[in-house]
Amino acid sequence: DGTWFDDGWEDGVPSYQEPxxxxxxxxxxxxxxxxxxxxxxxxxxxLGWNKDLGRTxxxxxxxxxxxxxxxxxxxxxxxxxxxxxxxxxxWSL
Numbered sequence: 486d487g488t489w490f491d492d493g494w495e496d497g498v499p500s501y502q503e504p505x506x507x508x509x510x511x512x513x514x515x516x517x518x519x520x521x522x523x524x525x526x527x528x529x530x531x532l533g534w535n536k537d538l539g540r541t542x543x544x545x546x547x548x549x550x551x552x553x554x555x556x557x558x559x560x561x562x563x564x565x566x567x568x569x570x571x572x573x574x575x576w577s578l
Contacts, residue, residue: 524555529569544575 529550536543548571557563 521556521559521561523557523559526553540578542577546573
């Protein structure tokens, strides 16, 4: 399935390339040997503000995350750019 936990086998058959003996365990190692590898890059920032109001405190924060994905879902050339924003508010006693 291409995830971190993918061992490269489907019904006892190697799914990417013929197995080669590595001399280590697992006996047949295929990590990062697929023809197409999904690559994700993320960068983000958070800005926060706190204000004491008597015996209480008000907290506000805003978040932004930029995510770039190459070969999304293991599809060659399927490149995507995602933007995530978040707003958080809290009032504590």
